[in-house]
Amino acid sequence: GQGSRNWEAVKTLMFHSPATFRSLLDRLAEAVGAHLQAQIDAGAAAVQLFDTWAGVLSPEDYRRWALPAARKALSMVDGLTIYFTRDSAPFLDWLHEVGAEAIGLDWRVDIGEARARLHGGLALQGNLDPLALHAPKEEIQRRVRRIISSAGRHGHVFNLGHGCIPSTPIDGVQAAVDAVKEWTWSD
Numbered sequence: 001g002q003g004s005r006n007w008e009a010v011k012t013l014m015f016h017s018p019a020t021f022r023s024l025l026d027r028l029a030e031a032v033g034a035h036l037q038a039q040i041d042a043g044a045a046a047v048q049l050f051d052t053w054a055g056v057l058s059p060e061d062y063r064r065w066a067l068p069a070a071r072k073a074l075s076m077v078d079g080l081t082i083y084f085t086r087d088s089a090p091f092l093d094w095l096h097e098v099g100a101e102a103i104g105l106d107w108r109v110d111i112g113e114a115r116a117r118l119h120g121g122l123a124l125q126g127n128l129d130p131l132a133l134h135a136p137k138e139e140i141q142r143r144v145r146r147i148i149s150s151a152g153r154h155g156h157v158f159n160l161g162h163g164c165i166p167s168t169p170i171d172g173v174q175a176a177v178d179a180v181k182e183w184t185w186s187d
Contacts, residue, residue: 006055006056007056008083009100012062012063014065016053016129021065022065025065025068025069025162026069026072028069028103029069029070029072030072030076032049032073032078032104033072033074033075033077034089034113035075036049036073036076036077036079036081037076037077037078037079040077040078040079041113044079045048045079045080046079046080046081046082046102047077047079047080047081047101048082048084048104049070049074049079049081049082049083049098050055050084050085051066051070051083051084051085052086054066054067054084054085054088054091055086055087055088055097055106056072056087058090059090062090062094063094065099067091067094067097068151070083070098071097071098071099071147074098074099074100075099080102081099081100081101081102082101082102082103082104082125082172083098083100083102083103083105084103084104084105084106084132085106086106086108087106087108087175087186088106088109089108089109092109092114092117092118093117093118095118095122101122101123102122102123102124102125102155102157103118103124103125104124104125104126104127105124105125105157105160105161106126106127106161106162107128107129107130107160107161107162108161109126109127109161110150111124111127111147111150111151111156112150112151115151121155122155122156124151125156125157125159126147126157126160126161127159127160127161128132128143128158128159128160128161128162129143129145129160129161130160130164130165130168131165133164133168133169133172133176134168134169135172137171137172137175138154139155140175140176140179141175141178141179143178144158144176144179144183145179145183148180148183153185158180
């Protein structure tokens with residue numbers, strides 16, 4: 001009936017009943033995959049899988065549990081897919097294995113390092129710290145320019161590294177949007 005910061009009940013099930021847990025993950029992956037495909041069928045240009053628990057897992061548990069479930073869900077989608085999980089830095093070398101065309105990155109990952117470590121031509125989405133929108137305009141603009149420059153010329157969708165919070169100032173959002181619109185690559 002409520003959220004958990006450390007996912008105690010989920011991890012307890014994972015550790016004590018691995019067969020039941022795998023069955024549950026398989027069912028969830030099938031339901032999520034079908035839902036994502038329904039969005040594509042309804043006209044969505046792209047869909048994003050928000051893997052809300054993967055970032056609280058150890059690398060071993062991510063590879064054993066979250067990665068196969070995400071891969072299964074995304075394999076059911078005939079359309080453009082984006083995969084996102086917070087705290088993905090320990091998993092950068094494996095994120096290409098989920099089968100998405102793009103990887104969303106939170107603000108804790110250096111986007112240039114992610115570009116270098118991810119395999120193939122995956123597009124990247126992200127990754128300004130949402131609380132940076134509380135900074136002065138010049139600082140927001142500096143951070144936006146650094147992210148775009150680090151991400152490279154191709155295959156990048158600028159975005160926050162996670163959603164806005166209720167106190168996000170509109171002026172901060174406008175400063176970020178303006179900085180993105182003003183960006184040009186110098187040859």
